[in-house]
Amino acid sequence: MRIVLVVIFLCWAQLVFAAPAPRLTVVASVEPLAMLAREVLGDQVVVKTLLLPGQTPHFASFTPGQAQLVQQADLIVWLGEDAEPNLAALVRKSRGQRLAMLDVGGLTLRYGVGHAHENGHAPSDSVKEAAHSAEEPAAAIEASDHDHEASELDPHLWLSPHNMARLAHALADQGKSLGLHSADTDAALQAFEITLANTLAASRKQLAPYAQRDWLSQHNPWLYFSDALSLRVGMQVSSGLQGGTSARRFAELIQQMKSKSVHCVLAEPEARRAMLARLCQPGDCRIVEADPLGRDLTEARYTDLLVHLTEQFKRCLQ
Numbered sequence: 001m002r003i004v005l006v007v008i009f010l011c012w013a014q015l016v017f018a019a020p021a022p023r024l025t026v027v028a029s030v031e032p033l034a035m036l037a038r039e040v041l042g043d044q045v046v047v048k049t050l051l052l053p054g055q056t057p058h059f060a061s062f063t064p065g066q067a068q069l070v071q072q073a074d075l076i077v078w079l080g081e082d083a084e085p086n087l088a089a090l091v092r093k094s095r096g097q098r099l100a101m102l103d104v105g106g107l108t109l110r111y112g113v114g115h116a117h118e119n120g121h122a123p124s125d126s127v128k129e130a131a132h133s134a135e136e137p138a139a140a141i142e143a144s145d146h147d148h149e150a151s152e153l154d155p156h157l158w159l160s161p162h163n164m165a166r167l168a169h170a171l172a173d174q175g176k177s178l179g180l181h182s183a184d185t186d187a188a189l190q191a192f193e194i195t196l197a198n199t200l201a202a203s204r205k206q207l208a209p210y211a212q213r214d215w216l217s218q219h220n221p222w223l224y225f226s227d228a229l230s231l232r233v234g235m236q237v238s239s240g241l242q243g244g245t246s247a248r249r250f251a252e253l254i255q256q257m258k259s260k261s262v263h264c265v266l267a268e269p270e271a272r273r274a275m276l277a278r279l280c281q282p283g284d285c286r287i288v289e290a291d292p293l294g295r296d297l298t299e300a301r302y303t304d305l306l307v308h309l310t311e312q313f314k315r316c317l318q
C-alpha cells in the first residue's frame with residue numbers, strides 16, 4: 001500500500017513540477033509567415049497557420065473556427081491591412097499581441113504590378129482585359145505595365161528574403177516581450193540569418209545560368225522573388241487569379257511567348273491549368289507547379305521554402 005502511495009505521489013510530482021510551462025501560440029496568416037515563426041522562435045512556441053490549404057490571401061473569407069484561432073492567439077503575425085484587407089477586421093478582435101509585416105521598418109515594397117485584389121476596390125480582371133483590348137495595340141501590352149494601378153501594393157511580401165529578414169528581427173523582439181527566453185531567441189535569429197545568407201547565395205548561383213530566360217505564370221506573384229534572385233520579370237497571363245482571357249489576349253500571349261522564346265510556365269495552384277496547357281505544349285514548353293505560399297511543404301522553415309522554390313524555377317527554366 002505504502003509503495004503504491006509513493007508511486008502515485010511521484011507521478012503527481014512529476015506532472016506538477018516537471019511539466020513545462022504552456023507554450024505560447026503564434027498564429028500566422030499565411031504559411032510562409034508560419035515558416036518564419038518556426039525558424040526564428042523554434043519550439044518555444046506553437047505555430048499555427050490561419051489560412052486553410054485551399055484559401056489564398058486574395059480571396060479568403062473565414063470560418064468561425066478561424067476567427068476563434070485569431071482571437072485566442074498569444075501573437076498574430078500577418079502581412080498587414082494593405083496586403084490582407086480581408087483579415088483586418090478579424091485581427092482587430094484578437095486579444096493577444098499583433099505583428100503586421102507592413103509595420104516593420106526597412107521593408108522593400110513593390111507597387112504597380114497590376115496585381116488585382118479581386119474582392120477589393122480594384123476592377124476585376126475581365127474589366128481590365130476588355131479595357132486593354134479596346135485601348136491598346138497588341139504589341140504595346142507587356143506583362144506588367146498596368147500603369148493605371150501604379151499605386152497598388154504587390155502583396156506577395158514574403159517572397160522577398162530581405163523583407164523576411166526584417167520581419168525575423170521584429171518577431172524575435174516581440175517574442176521576447178511575450179516572455180520567450182532571450183538568449184535562445186537571439187541564437188535562433190542569428191542562426192536564421194546565417195542560413196538565409198547561405199541559402200540565398202546558393203540559390204543565386206543555381207539560377208544564374210538562367211538569368212536571361214523569359215517565362216510565364218498566371219498572375220505573377222513572383223516579382224519580389226525574381227528580383228532577389230536576379231531573374232527576369234515573368235510574363236503574366238492576367239493581373240489576377242480570376243477573370244477570363246479573351247481570344248485576342250490569348251493570341252497576344254502566344255505571339256509574345258514565341259518572340260521571347262518562352263519554354264517555361266510556372267503554375268500557381270489556383271492557375272487556370274487548361275489555359276496554361278494550351279499556351280504551353282509538351283515538347284516545346286514545360287509546366288512546373290510552384291506554390292508561392294509553399295502549401296506543398298509541411299512543417300517547413302522559411303529557408304526550406306526558398307530552397308524548394310529555387311528547385312522549381314530551375315526545373316522550369318533549364
Ligand SMILES: [Zn+2]
Nearest residue numbers: 058156219221
Ligand atoms: Zn497572388
